[in-house]
Amino acid sequence: MTKNIKLGIKLNILLAIIFLSITLAISFILSRILENYAEEIVADKASLLIETMNSVRQYTSSQIQPELSSRLETEQFFLPQTVPAYSAREIFENLRSNEKYSQFFYKEATLNPTNLRDKADKFETEIVESFRRDVGSREGKMADFQKYGFRTIPGGELFYIARPLAVNKESCLRCHSLPEKAPPSQIATYGKDTGFGWKLNEIVGAQIISVPASEVVRQARDLRWLVIGRVLIFLVLGIIILNIFLKLTITDPINKMSSFSKNLSTGDFSVEFQHESNDEIGILARSLNRLKVSLKMAMEMIENKPPKS
Template sequence: MLKNLKIGTKINLLLMLVFIISIFISGAALSSVLQQRAQLEVTNKALILIKTMNSVRSYTQNHVNPLLADRLETEPAFIAETVPAFSATEVFENFRKNEEYKNFIYKEATLNPTNLRDKADNFETQIVQQFRRDSKLKELSGYLTLPGDKVFYIARPLAITDQKCLRCHSTPEAAPKSQLATYGSENGFGWKLNEIIAAQIISVPSEEVFDNAQQTWSLIMGILIAVFAVILLLINFLIKRTVIQRIRKIEKIAQKVSTGDTEASFDEDSQDEIGGLAAAFNRMKSSLEIAMKLLNQQNQ
């Protein structure tokens, strides 16, 4: 079938094939790069927020708690600001009041919390249990589909590493009176030193980031397709002007010569391959004329 096609058609088909393959490869490579960049962007957001919350926890543990620890026995209500988890959660809730960050979520999901707002749900419980089963596991991450959005989460284990923390979480008898008055004696006890009791989880909306990456991909691919199309048309035009039309001209002259028109000449003054072909045809025509003259002389 290809043998029956003209050179111009064959060249166009070849260029179209190259065009399609180039667009496919470029699109796949670009998509991979943009997806990786989007992933890196949401990961960096989550890591920055985790580091910020850890700074709040550290400040509360090392500066706020020592100042207020003695008052836990005398105050009628528990001073929750002495607890790193409470401070970090409150700071983050303040942060979420900004419209831009309202869908960000921070939680120190605990299996047996003193404050029930930190109670781990089924998914969070599985994460904590996974950290408990594998003590070498330091981080988990992935995607969750929530109503109206897709979020990227990072989770890290939280363990009791300070003996002073057990004052509030070992037994109700050892806990400050203000804690019992505020939270009761049913929850948040029985913790052990170095035991993983919670998971620090930060969730960052990712759908918008990946949508932006998809829009960027569409825009760039549109530009690439337009550029490739212009290049394809330009190459096709140049091939027609520099190759196809000149070959067709030689073909027409060759047909005239083959029918006995010895006046026809292969006029081609270029020094490229087609010019060489025309010169060869002219020599062949001259040789043919000489041979015809000799043949006529012999016949006479």
């Protein structure tokens, strides 16, 4: 099948295969690089925000809670400002009031929360349960256990970071062990049915922060196609330039030599093949010219040879 294909077409097919392979390789490598880069960008945002929320929690626990805890026994309604999770959530909701951060989400998803707005949904429940299994199956500090990844919601794609929430202080059990031990204001505000039965060192929830990733991912994909498009343009230009070079230095001289040889085969010795370069084509051209001279001499010798008597 390939016997009837011209040399230029064969070279173009070979170049097309090589350049296509290069393009696919570049596309794959670039995709991986840009995906990792996009993930790093959104992960940095999420990590910064979750550390900020932890600072808020620490501040509430160390400075606000001691000042207000005594009032929980006397107030008619519970003071949620004493709860680190409440403070962090409220501050984050204030941040979300800015249009720029409206698609950022923070939640301390809990399996059995006092405040039902912290109730874990199906996705969050799976994360909490996986933390419980991981902590139970391997050793390590609670801070070492972290999950992250992408999550698709109706509004777009989110990147989330989740960390386990455990009961690590005896003081937490004041409000979460038994209803009889809880402050009266808590019972009056939230009732006796939720937020109890917690145990020391038990993982009760997950601290989850989600940041929008759709825009970053889209920009990474646009950049990938832009780079691939530029690469294809340069590859096509390379093919064109290489074709011109091959035509001028190889295929055209070969075609001329073919025509020259055809004329020689018919006895036309008036033509002269000129090729000034010293490359392989030039060597072949000089050989053909010597062959022409040799054939001409041989023909003349035959013609001038006297006939036998």
